[in-house]
Amino acid sequence: MFHPFRVFVRLPGFHKRMGNENPGRCHGLNYDAPLGLFDAPAIQTCDQSRRPADTVTHPLEAGDATPIDFSSRVAYKRSQTNRNTHKRSIVLAIAYNQRTHRCGELRRADEGKAVILAGWVNSSRDHGGLTFVDLRDHTGLVQLRFNPDHVKAAHEQAKTLHNEDVITVTGTVVSRGEWANPKLSTGEIEIEVDAVDILSRSDPLPFQINDEFDAGEELQLRYRFLHLRRPEMQRIFRMRHGIARAIREYFHANGFAEIETPCLTKSTPEGARDYLVPSRVQPGSFFALPQSPQIFKQLFMIAGFDRYAQIVRCFRDEDLRADRQPEFTQLDMEMAFVQADDVMAEVEGCVQRIFNTVMNIDVPVPFPRISEHEAMNRFGVDRPDTRYDLELQDVTDLVRDIDFRVFREPIEAGGVVKCLLARGGDKLTRKVTDGLAEEVKGIGGGGLPLVKVTSTGTGVEFTTGVSKYLQPIRDRICEQLGAEPGDVIFFMPGTFADVCKYLHLVRTRLASILSLIPKDRWNLLWVVDFPLVMWNEDEQRWDSTHHPFTAPRDEDIALMDSDPGKVLSKAYDLVLNGTEMAGGSIRIHQRDIQQKVFSLLGISPEEALRKFEFLLDALRFGAPPHGGIAFGLDRWVMMLAGCDSLREVIAFPKTQRAICPLTGAPTPVAQSQLDELFLALKPPPGKAKP
């Protein structure tokens, strides 16, 4: 017994012969459009008027799908007035555009349903008789059963299928009974196929989609469209969409407007290197792609938009890392008439919404806050990972008087000695601790003095490393740190900044080596009270910690002349599990303060005018107090999807040398294109000849 059999009729070459108007229709019949439901083994066609009286029924071999020659039987009227008829061969095809379900949707409850499915051949198992094909689309897999005793023609076609062929089938959902596969969500059922259409054949693949391991990353990117077919990739990009959607819905619901800012804009040599775009109309001049829409969003505030949020592409021509791509996406947001607390509260709401919709997790708000100085002091970094303790502890006063040059000299030079207490660190092998010391040296440190705390039966003893120097203060150290036998103490002498840098490295390494990082923890926190400026030793000048438009704290403005390094700003960073996820600030909305900051940064009034005239102008004409923040959207996706690299969460990313293996971009261009732009190329610097 056959179920209703949905087909559509193609009239090969018909529309061509009719000329090029309305290729999708001919004589009232939709080309490639379904004519209706038909009961196999008979099939019906109809004429242009589609009057039931004109319907012709044709016998159809069970399961036959393509091609069937109806040329001797089917007549179409050219028009109502012209009774001339002409004959066509008709190809019966499964109406893939009328898919009844997606592959991963079918369940036991659907048993008995007639379905039309379409997708990719994930794998096939040919038993000579029965042949099974796993059909895949973005929703999952479903097993197709081709039985020669059921429909021979379909079975014959199934035997020719290869991985990644695109097919559409029609058949019945049947229970798999004792052959159910618990590994598949659709494993309780399968499709008994009546007919299959092979919509597109696949060549042998450069790598397997259904493989357990990944191809090399460069190959993945070269054939990214194949790699993206993998279920894991589909998951990531659907999650990415979910995050973007949650963000848009949140901001829409809270009165923010999404307004686009230009991609072709003005180069600002501060900060990152710009990507440049030559102007044809203005020979010799260049646009820059935006590093961020920072100034434009401030202009929106000055324009009175009050609340703006945009998901926007940004470009920075700097060296790449696992977490840095030359083009990346920011959630950019700005609000007027606000203090820092207001921006942070808005962000907390948005982040809460993201976690809610995408991860189904409730994150508590408000997020804890920590000052930049406290973060550095306790964790050695301004983006602390608070999922585990292992905090830095200051032992400067304890070790000040002992006879150990390595500690004494840095202290006399105004530095500090800090340490990390690794609980159960005695299981670290010499190889591991030596490796840590090497890593510290690798970023400029001198080494990694350490002691092991061991039990003597009556008390504790320091062994190995620098223990002999520390014996005099052994008990006081143990008391202050709470050290116990089995622990290892890592010391670090030096300037405050150096000690932070090295111990932060050691801390993060130890956390992973000692498995201190709890799973499924999402520790969000705000880092606040950043210094407004930092001294740049190389250039002998003050640099902005955040950017030049960040407002100093009101109470610190007076310090700007006397002690700029002490001035704190109204900046805030959002940190998740030790990664900086967003950074923002309250902006300067008063022209005199903006100029004061420029002058502190060594930007002359003339230079400021040349670079930022439009902003300074805007500040002249009634700028409201405002502030905002920018999220690294890619990083959020990376963190929430559990990826190790930004490349995994960007559809078509660049390699470390900023090349797209898929398109080959960037490429040289024709001389004529250069001529149009009045550009001449210099040869790249040649290699020194031997």
Add this chain to the structure above:
RNA sequence: GGGGCCGUAGCUCAAUUGGUUAGAGUACCGGACUGUCGAUCCGGAUGUUGCGGGUUCGAAUCCCGUCGGCCUCGCCA
């Protein structure tokens, strides 16, 4: 620009550390098989060991250079 790891069949990886004809799985081709689900079984084809040079009786293996990928420091207001 610096440091590190890597490059062997279409793909993922071996090759007893310098030794005979560079192997396996998968994909591909042919065959068998009516309940598989990483199907199985039988057979077949598949290599500029990234490229160039050097050392050696002999190089995938050692050395130099180079290209490419990844990690990282610098850089990323």
